[in-house]
Amino acid sequence: MTPIIRDIPDPGRRKFGGVDTFFARIAGVALLLMMVITVVSSLGRYLFSMPVPDMVVINEMLLVCVVFLPMAYTQLRNEHVEVTLFTGMMPPRTVKWLLAFGCLLGGVAMGFLAYALTLGAIRAFQTADLNFGVFRIYTWPARSVAAFGTALLSVRLLLDLLIVIRRPVGNATDPTN
Secondary structure, three states: OOOOHOOOHHHHHHHHHHHHHHHHHHHHHHHHHHHHHHHHHHHHHHHOOOOOHHHHHHHHHHHHHHHHOOOHHEEEEEEEEOOOOOOOHHHHHHHHHHHHHHHHHHHHHHHHHHHHHHHHHHHHHOOOOEEEEEEEEEEEEEEEEHHHHHHHHHHHHHHHHHHHHHHHHHHHOOOOO
């Protein structure tokens, strides 16, 4: 059976993991803030008939951090969904090149997506796009976070591509650990 990514140690892969971990922790803080705001708003609504104004919009902005910032960390830890139904039966050389192709395709696709998201964030900044409510909440910070998180994933995938290509065939089936 061909080993999966997390079965093969590679100390070089973790060199840039501190950045991924840092932004994953920021995402955790954003999730905690979402929970606190939701509880405070619910208690305010039912106890005092005064919910947190614009709670839904604030949570939408925080949700962008929760979703996009930890994507590179998830790739670092190889926690994305991985189906090995067919690759488990393939020879290591084939798995190596399939994995390299997947990293390349994912890295390039995420790069294009990051570029498009960056253009959207710039446009939102230039036009002062905002959500009207009790507070005037600009959308460009959340759009920028989405672009940054996607770019971070693109870099992580391209780093994984280099690791997969540099490994000998017997060990090159997965870049994590």
